[in-house]
Amino acid sequence: MGQIDSILNKESLTREDIVYLLKAEGEEKTRLFEASQMVKSQYVGKRVYFRGLIEFSNICSKNCYYCGIRKANQKAERYNLTDDEILDAVRFAYENRYGSVVLQGGELSSPAFTRRISGLLRRIQEISKGTLGVTLSLGEQPEEVYREWLENGAHRYLLRIEASNRQLYQKLHPHDDIHNYDRRLESLKTLQEVGYQTGTGVMIGVPFQRWDDLADDLIFMRDFDIDMVGMGPYIEHKDTPLYPYRDQLASEEERFQLTLKMIAILRIMMKDINIAAATALQAIDPLGREKALKIGANVIMPNVTPGMYRNNYKLYENKPCTDEEAADCTNCLDVRISMVGDEIAYGERGDPKHFFKRVEKSAQ
């Protein structure tokens, strides 16, 4: 058991160390998970934060090769919630003492869209008397748009880098101006600079991805000083250009295990950030999110989108809870989370400690 322990005792992990940990099996894998569990209990504790996820529209201007709601997929039935429907979901989250909501939608950019989101943000502040945390997940936007939304009450933003390796990014996206790696990286930097709690993430087990890429993804998150991470297994969708590569993929179980290891290693590398137990984990294993909480994650994003729309926000196949209503998920999660020995931090925003330390550091 020599090598694994000496890696786990290191102050800072190298790419080679991370690859070694990603390949850990049997007893070594158990050691990795014990170590990440220890870090979690020491630095973030048992408290799990809820983010009520509102997938308010699946209309998207982009054509990412992996995604089921890409613009060119004519089979996707498009929807766009009304403001009232969105605000009902917000009220549900607030009344059920979720600490935060996440507004997620396909990527759109226009003055009308910017205004719509700003209006919603102001209403969310009114409804929750300024107490509800608000995360946006609306893709790449100009700096002034990010600023406007921040001023209107958003304070966290999720923008997955998807693949930190430029070549891999290019294999997963069309080669044009709007699917540009540099543009994505710039957007992420801008979010951090204008003052958001900044989140990113990657897909795990996508075609063409190598061990080194996954290790570099974690190093990217560390070097970027990211505050929050959501990463999940890639799950193929039949109406996408990447579907023909499905024969090259690791099995779903392998992708699932790899995701757990990525989360565990990241928890060891970045002790005080927020890590979400991605919903895609549950698409593979009914207890997927609970397993992620056990080994390092501390955030869960219950879907509070009105039930009748859930089936249409299909980024990947087998998406869970598409037949449920928000209240079903709350009850279900209460039981599930206590099962793994954690507790839900009802009514708390759950800002990552890392963010405040980062801001303090940059002010010095």
Ligand code: 5AD
């Ligand atoms: N499998 C897993 N995750 C996916 N996403 C998009 N398509 C898939 C897929 N087929 C993820 C992307 C995106 C997030 C909203 O959903 O990482 O950033």
Ligand code: SF4
């Ligand atoms: Fe649009 Fe996001 Fe899907 Fe890309 S991953 S096609 S930006 S919804």
Ligand code: FES
């Ligand atoms: Fe949605 Fe269990 S979390 S039904």
